[in-house]
Amino acid sequence: MDWLRRKPLTDLVQASNEKKLSKALSALDITLLGLGVIIGTGIFVLTGIGAAQYAGPGLMLSFVLAAITCAFVCLAYSELVSLIPVSGSAYTYTYASLGEFFGWWVGWGLVLEYSVGASAVAGGWSAYLVGILHSAGIDIPKSLTTVPFEGGIVNLPAMLAVLVVTVLLVLGIRESARVNKTLVFIKIGTIFLFLFLAGPHVDVANWDPFLPFGWQGVTAGTAILFFAYLGVDALATAAEETKNPRRDMPVGIIASLIICTILYIAVCAVMTGVVPYPELDTAAPASFVLEYIGSRLGSAIVGTGALCGLSTVLLVMIYAQTRAFYAMSRDGLIPEALCRIHSKYRTPHIITMIVGTVVALISGFTPIHIVAEMCSAGTLFAFMCSCAGILVLRRVYPTEHRDFRCPAVYIVAPLGLLFCGFVFYQLSSHTLYLFTGWSLLGIVIYALYSHRHSLLNKDNV
Numbered sequence: 001m002d003w004l005r006r007k008p009l010t011d012l013v014q015a016s017n018e019k020k021l022s023k024a025l026s027a028l029d030i031t032l033l034g035l036g037v038i039i040g041t042g043i044f045v046l047t048g049i050g051a052a053q054y055a056g057p058g059l060m061l062s063f064v065l066a067a068i069t070c071a072f073v074c075l076a077y078s079e080l081v082s083l084i085p086v087s088g089s090a091y092t093y094t095y096a097s098l099g100e101f102f103g104w105w106v107g108w109g110l111v112l113e114y115s116v117g118a119s120a121v122a123g124g125w126s127a128y129l130v131g132i133l134h135s136a137g138i139d140i141p142k143s144l145t146t147v148p149f150e151g152g153i154v155n156l157p158a159m160l161a162v163l164v165v166t167v168l169l170v171l172g173i174r175e176s177a178r179v180n181k182t183l184v185f186i187k188i189g190t191i192f193l194f195l196f197l198a199g200p201h202v203d204v205a206n207w208d209p210f211l212p213f214g215w216q217g218v219t220a221g222t223a224i225l226f227f228a229y230l231g232v233d234a235l236a237t238a239a240e241e242t243k244n245p246r247r248d249m250p251v252g253i254i255a256s257l258i259i260c261t262i263l264y265i266a267v268c269a270v271m272t273g274v275v276p277y278p279e280l281d282t283a284a285p286a287s288f289v290l291e292y293i294g295s296r297l298g299s300a301i302v303g304t305g306a307l308c309g310l311s312t313v314l315l316v317m318i319y320a321q322t323r324a325f326y327a328m329s330r331d332g333l334i335p336e337a338l339c340r341i342h343s344k345y346r347t348p349h350i351i352t353m354i355v356g357t358v359v360a361l362i363s364g365f366t367p368i369h370i371v372a373e374m375c376s377a378g379t380l381f382a383f384m385c386s387c388a389g390i391l392v393l394r395r396v397y398p399t400e401h402r403d404f405r406c407p408a409v410y411i412v413a414p415l416g417l418l419f420c421g422f423v424f425y426q427l428s429s430h431t432l433y434l435f436t437g438w439s440l441l442g443i444v445i446y447a448l449y450s451h452r453h454s455l456l457n458k459d460n461v
Contacts, residue, residue, distance in 0.1 A: 004099030005456050007331065009084060009397060027248035027255075032184045034256025036312030038229060039187060043267050044306040045124055046225055048285025055221035056212040057272040060265050062221030067261040069222075069423060070229050072416030073383045074257050075406045076390045077232060078250035082404040083393065085245035089320070090382035092327055097389030097396070100333075104450055106382050107328050108442035109435075113378030114321035115359055118162070118314055120375070122363035125310040126157040131284065132303050149367045158363035165315045166356025169322065170349045183308045183315075190305020191263055194286050195270055197298045202273030212277070223426035226376040228264070232257065232383075250404040318355055325351045332457075333450040377435040380424040387416035 025033075051059045080093045091110060095103030130145050146152025211217065232253060242248050271285055275292050282288045286306060290299040326348045329338040338351050390406060390413050406412055451457060 002457070003101040003451065006097065006099050006396075007095045007103075007456060009096060009400065025242045025248070027244075027251040029181070030242060030248055030252025031255045031259075032181050033316055034232075034252055035188065035259060036184045036316050038232075038256060038260040039184075039191070039263060040121065040228070040309045040313030043191065043228075043264060044128075044284070044286060044309055046228060047264075047268055047271060048280035048282050048288065050221045050225055051268070051272050051277045051285075052279070052281035054213060054224060055217040056209065056277040057207040057269075058211040058213070058218045059221050059225075059272065060268045061211075061218045062225055063261060063264045063268060065218065065222045065419075066225055066229055066423070067257065067264075069226075069383075069416070069419040070232055070257055070261075072412050072419060073387060074232055074253050075412050076387050076409075076416055078253055078404045079402055079406040079409070080386060080390055080393070081245060081249040081253070082247075083397070083400060083402050085242070085249065086327070089324065090386045091324055093389050093393075094382075094385045095331070097392040098385060100451075100454060100456060101446065102385055104328075104333055104446045105439065105442060106385050107324060107333070108439070108445075109378035109381050110324045111321070112438055113375045113382070114317050114324065115355065115362065117375040118317040118321065118359045119158075119362040119366070121310055121314045121317060122158040122162050122359065123155060125161050125307060125314060126155050126363075128284065128303055128307045128310065129157050131287075132300065132307065135300055135303075147365055147367050154364045156364065159360040161311070161314060162318070162356055162360040162363055165311070165318055166352060166360075168315065169319055169352045169356070170347055183312045187305055187309040187312065188263075190302055190308070191267060193298065193305070194290065194302050195266060197295050198270050198274050198289050198293060201293045202270055204273065206273050206276050219423070219426050223376065223423050226379065226423055228260075229257075229379070247403055318352075318359060321355050321359075322348055322352045325355065332453045332455040333446075336453075374431055374434050374438070377424065377427055377431055380420045380427075381435075383420045384417050384424070387413045387420065 047059065050062065051057065055062050077089075081089075084092055084096060086092055089110075091103055091107035094106045126145060130140060133140060140157070142151070143153045144156045147155050213220070267286070271280060271289050274289050279292075280288070284303065284306070287299040287303045290296075290302055325334065326339060328334050329336055329351070338354070339348065340350050341348055390409060393400075394409060
């Protein structure tokens, strides 16, 4: 069946060589990009809600379960990226292993994951900015900070944040990486400041009961928090712009996962140790905890750090979306004209401007919370396909050189598939229905356009 035709590795590498993006990223840059996208919404927004509504202090175990799941995936991704060091991440890996249809399905899921996710992050960014300005005595009219569905006209700060990030990405990945590096250091400093100020106020009595919602609450918390680990896939989209992707990508992916997990668990432990978990039902838990202990200045500083944190998440998510589109257009699955690289900046400027405009419009006019959970569904589906794909590639290309080989791949990859499937099952039925509808729409588009315009289809004619 030609829907399952695979793209040869030689074609993937040749295509990336013909239209080279600027290779400017090191292992440190990849690690910082990972910290930029992983440390953000999870710590600054979802931690409080997850503790109050799902897992209580046991949310620390939710992060552990999510990290174990991601560890299996990271090992698989590290081998995949060392074997196929080109743009596209899970889309490209699935295309080369499971075939074109599954590759398109994963790519279609990534569209929803990154665009909707970026819009949700932009909305959170706007909320933090409004809060900081309010503390300084500056109030922006609600009509300019609220979407029409919620009684406003437009969420202008969210739109402006997206447009600024879009301009940075058009100017070049080196410039974007420099801005990201600065913001990441500010963000990490903010987290350590939070731990320093709130840590001495931890009362272990607040950890009792540790599992108020039982183990079901821990797994439900994992499903909600998985949104925080989108960075694993987003990082892999940067392979084609990395100086030595076969070495730097595995180092960056694994290092960022380890660092982020340690910080997540530490912040969660302090939050639930200082404030009883039922009181953490807020979208700004870090600032709330510091206000709870009377540190208003610290709360303002941490709020500013959260703004920086969400800025880096927004940058990397839009970046990842454009690179996934870039890979798909290069394969003919979406219009090939979108693949054009700017002669001066060496970036896919057309795709970047389109994505930025769409995300800005969604952020400014659409209440995104209804579909935000779908980001986790798209990510988990991509992870499952990648874990299955590595097993296929081991058999199809057994002698192909791999600078990094996943240890015990026939154990690690199935465990990754199993863990991701388990977390996927914990998502709400509403989310699963929406993901199914989005998938069906993607299948229709593939059948009507992408299948016929695929470069592999043209090669076979």
